Amino acid sequence: MGISHMTATPLxxxxxxxxxxxxxxxxxxxILARQVVYSALGMLVNFVALAAMYIMLSAEFxxxxxxxVYAGAIVVLFLFxxxxxxxxxxxxxxxxxxxxxxxxxxxxxxxLAEIAYLVARMTGVAGARGTVTPEAIAQTGHIQLLxxxxxxxxxxxxxxxxxxLLVGIVGAVALARARRRSxxx
Amino acid sequence: xxxxxYLLILSAVLFTIGAAGVLLRRNALVIFMCIExxxxxxxxxxxxxxxxxxxxxxxxxxxxxxxxxxAEVAIGLGIIVSIFRHRATTxxxxxSLLKG
Numbered sequence: 001m002g003i004s005h006m007t008a009t010p011l012x013x014x015x016x017x018x019x020x021x022x023x024x025x026x027x028x029x030x031i032l033a034r035q036v037v038y039s040a041l042g043m044l045v046n047f048v049a050l051a052a053m054y055i056m057l058s059a060e061f062x063x064x065x066x067x068x069v070y071a072g073a074i075v076v077l078f079l080f081x082x083x084x085x086x087x088x089x090x091x092x093x094x095x096x097x098x099x100x101x102x103x104x105x106x107x108x109x110x111x112l113a114e115i116a117y118l119v120a121r122m123t124g125v126a127g128a129r130g131t132v133t134p135e136a137i138a139q140t141g142h143i144q145l146l147x148x149x150x151x152x153x154x155x156x157x158x159x160x161x162x163x164x165l166l167v168g169i170v171g172a173v174a175l176a177r178a179r180r181r182s183x184x185x
Numbered sequence: 186x187x188x189x190x191y192l193l194i195l196s197a198v199l200f201t202i203g204a205a206g207v208l209l210r211r212n213a214l215v216i217f218m219c220i221e222x223x224x225x226x227x228x229x230x231x232x233x234x235x236x237x238x239x240x241x242x243x244x245x246x247x248x249x250x251x252x253x254x255x256a257e258v259a260i261g262l263g264i265i266v267s268i269f270r271h272r273a274t275t276x277x278x279x280x281s282l283l284k285g
Binding site: 101 | 188189190192194195197199200203204205208209210212215217218221222225228229232233235236237238240241242245251252253255257258260262264265266275
C-alpha cells in the first residue's frame with residue numbers, strides 16, 4: 001500500500017516542524033497557563049498554526065475559514081466571556097488532589113501511547129483514492145471544488161448545519177433574555 | 186517520507202493535550218478551550234487523510250465541525266456566563282447541585 005505518494009519537499013518538512021511545534025506549544029500553554037487570558041492567547045496561537053498547516057495541505061479555503069471562524073470569532077467570544085467573568089484572577093483556587101492529577105495524566109499518556117503504537121504499525125491508508133490531487137486543486141481552485149462537493153453531494157448536511165446555526169442563535173438570545181429577566185426580579 | 190504518519194501523530198499529541206486539559210483543569214472556560222483544541226486536532230486528521238485519499242469528503246466534515254463549534258461556543262459561553270451570574274464562580278467543582 002503506498003503512502004509514499006504523499007511526498008513533502010524539504011521546505012514543506014521544515015514548515016511542518018515549525019508549525020507543528022508552534023501548535024503544540026500553543027496547546028500546552030492553554031492547559032499550563034495560570035491565568036485564563038493566557039490560555040485564550042495560547043489557543044489563538046494553536047489555531048493560527050493549524051490554519052497554516054491546512055493551507056500547506058492544500059485546503060486553502062479551510063485554512064482561511066479556520067482563521068476567520070476560530071482565530072477570529074471563537075477567540076473573540078472567549079475573550080468577551082472572560083471579561084464578563086473577570087479574567088484577571090487566577091484560573092482556579094487550590095490544587096487538584098494528587099491522586100486525581102496522577103490518574104488524569106496517566107490516562108492521557110496511555111491514550112497517546114496507544115495511538116502512537118497504532119500509527120507506528122500502520123502500513124497504509126485503506127480506501128479508494130479520489131481524483132482530487134493537489135495538482136487538481138491548484139488548477140481548479142479549492143473553493144470551486146469544495147463548493148461543488150458541498151452543494152451537490154452534501155446539500156442535506158449543509159442545510160442541517162444552517163438549521164443548527166439558527167438554533168444556536170435562538171439559544172444564545174434565549175440565554176441572554178433569561179439573564180435579563182432574572183436581573184429584573 | 187510518509188507525511189501522513191507525522192500528521193496523525195501531531196494531531197494525536199494535540200488531542201491528548203486537550204484531553205489532559207479537560208481532566209486536569211477545573212476552570213470551565215479552560216475546559217471549553219481544551220474541547221476546542223480536541224476538535225481542531227480531529228480537523229487536522231480529517232484534512233490530512235483527505236489529502237492522502239485525494240478526496241474532499243473529509244474536508245466537508247471539517248466544515249461541519251467548524252459550524253458545530255461556532256454554535257457550541259455561542260451557547261456554551263452563554264451558559265458559563267449565566268452560571269457565573271448566579272453563583273459567582275467558573276470552577277466546575279463548585280457547580281455540584283446535581284451531585285447526590
